[in-house]
Amino acid sequence: MKLRHVAFFLRRNLRRRGGRTLTAVGAIAVAMTIFHLMAALALALRSEVLAKIQVIFPEHTLIVRPRTLDIGPLAFSPGLLTARLTPDTAHRLADQPEIKAVWPQLPLTMPAMAVGSLAGYEGSTDIVAYGVPADMVKSEVMGARGFKYADPATSTMPVLVSRFFVDMFNLGLAEGQGLPKLTDTAVIGRHFQLLVGASLLSLDVKPEQVRKVECEIVGLTHNPALLGVAVPLEYVREFNRWYHGSKATENYAQVHVVIRSPEDYEAVIQKLESWGLQVEGQRDTARRLRLAVNGAALIVLLFGLAALAMAAVIIVNTFALIMLERRGEIGLLRAVGATRRATMGLLLAESVLLALVGGTIGSGVAWAASRLANQVLARWLPPFSLAPSYWLDERIGLFAFCVILAVVGGAVATAPMLWRSVRRWPADLLRES
C-alpha cells in the first residue's frame, strides 16, 4: 500500500474516532510525562550528586599525613617516632610505580587575614591558607589569571576559595545581616587583600612583620582539605621563608596521592603505612555514597517504569478494544484485497502515530516542566555548594529517548494483537463483527 493511501486511511480513522483516539493519546501522554520526569530526576541525581561525590571524595586519591600519636583528646606527631612529610618524602612517593601524582599541601605557618569589601561593606576575617600545586586544582580554576606564581610585589596572587566558605557567608552572614548572596560569577574575579602575619584573633602577632598581598579569586573549590583559601605552592613557601627565615619549615601538612589503578588501593595504603605515614582513603565512603545515590536514582526510575507499565496496560487494553471494534473493518479490508502485510502496516501506522503524538506531547510537557522547575528551584532554594546545579535533567536527548520509547512501545504493545487479527481468515472476522 502506498504511503499516500496509508495517510488517506489514517486521516479519516483518527479524525472520526475522536473519543478512542483521545483516550489512547491521553494515556500515552500522561505515562510519558510521568516517566520523563522520573527519568529526569534519576539522571540529575546521578550526574549531579555523583559528580560532587567524586570531587569531595575522590576515589583514587589518598590523603597522606605524618602519623599522629593520640592520647585522649590530644594528638601529637612525634617526629622521632613517625615519618615527616618532607619534600624528599614527596619525591619518594612520586617515584612509586603505583602512584600517578603527588600533590603536596604546604600550610601558611603564620596568621593571615583577608580584608575586602562586598556590596559597600568593608570586612575582614582571619583565614587559613595552603599552598598547592596547580595540577591539583586545575579543574576548579576558572579565572583568566590562572593559578601560576608571579612576583606578589608586582602582580595579584591567584586564590581559590572554598565553596564551604561561600556557603558560610551565604547561609550565615548574608542571611543575618541582609547582605547580597554570593554566586560563582559574583565571587570569581573579585579582589581582596591578604595581610600575611596579621590577625584579629591571635595575640602572637608582630605588627612590624605584616605583608600586604593583593589577591584575585580565580575559582572555588569543593575539596574539603582546602578549607579556607588555596594559593600556588611557591607563594606559601616564599611567605614562610620571609616570616620565619631559616626556621621556616619545608614540611607539608599533608600530601594528596593519586593512585594509578583501583587495584593498587590496598597495596599502596599498606606500603605508605609501613613508611610511618598515616593514610586516609576515600574509596569506601565514596562507594557507599555512590551506592546510596544510585539506589535512590533506581527507585525513582522504577516509579517511572511502574507508571509506564500501568500506562502500557491501559494502552494495550484501549488498542485491544479498538481492534475488537474493528474486526469487521480488518476483515473487510482483507476481503477486498488487502494483504496481511498491508493491513498490518496500516493499523500499525495508526498505533505508532498515536504513540508518536502522545509521546511527543507527554515528553514535551515533561521537558518544559523540568526547565520551569529547575528555574523556580534555582531562585527559591538558598544557594549552597552541595546543591545540584539542576534537579531535573533537561537534555533534549531524554526527550528524544522518551518519544522513541513511546513509538517503539506503542508498536511492540500492539503488533502481536494486530498480527493475530490479520492472520485470521477474513470471513471469521466479518462473522464476529
Next chain:
Amino acid sequence: MAGETIRLINIWLTYASSGTAGEPVLRGIDLDVQAGEFLAIHGRSGSGKTTLLHMIGGILPPTKGEVVVGSHSLFSLNDLDLSAFRNRKIGFIFQSYHLAPTLTAVENAMVPALLAGQSLAQARKRAMETLNEVGLSDKADARPAEMSGGQMQRVAIARALVNDPAILLADEPTGNLDAQTGVEILALLGRYHLERRLTVLMATHDSSVEMHATHQLYLTGGQLQPLRSGDDQAFAERSHEANP
C-alpha cells in the same frame, strides 16, 4: 472483465466448536459454474449459503476439498496472490453491507481501487462513476450512518464493482431491504450480469431472483440440489421462516 469459471471439488466444511469438530456444514459439494452464468443458491438460514460464497471469494478455506477459479486453486495461493485475486477478480456484496463507518460512500467505494494501486484521484473518479451507475452520486459524501439500507447496499454494490471484477458474489443482497428496494437491487445486479457478462453467484431467499438467474440450486443438508421447475420448496421454507 468477462466472467470466470468456478469449480468446487468435494468441498467439506466443519466449524470447530470449543476445540472439537462439530457437524459438517458442507458435505462434499461439487459444483461447476460457467463463465457468465448467474447462479442463485437458495436454502434455509444456516444452511451454508454464505459459507459457500466465502469460499469462492477466497476468504474462508474449506476443511477439505478444492476451490478452483479460472485456472487457480485458491487456497494453494500465497497471501499476496490470494489478496490480488480477491481484489481484482471478486466483487463481494455482503448481506450486512460491511461499510467502514469512518468513510463516506465514495471513500468506501474507493477502497478496493486504492488497494489495487490506483492513485487517490483515479480511485475517486472510478468510485464516482460506479456510484453514478448505481444511482447514488448525490450521496457520495454521506457516511453510512446517514444512509438508508437500500443506499448502503448500493454503496456496497459500487464497491464490489469498482475494480470491474469477473465474479460477483452477492450474499442475500436484498435480505435487509424492503420489497420494493429489493426488486430494484436485483434489477441492478441483473443488468450488470447482462451488460458485463459477469459470473454472478447469489445466496438468496428472494423468489424474484428467478427473473435474472440462469440457474438456481437449493442447499440443504450440506449438499446442493437442483431447484426443479415448479418446486417451490425453498420459497415455502422462506415463507415459513418469515411467518412461522
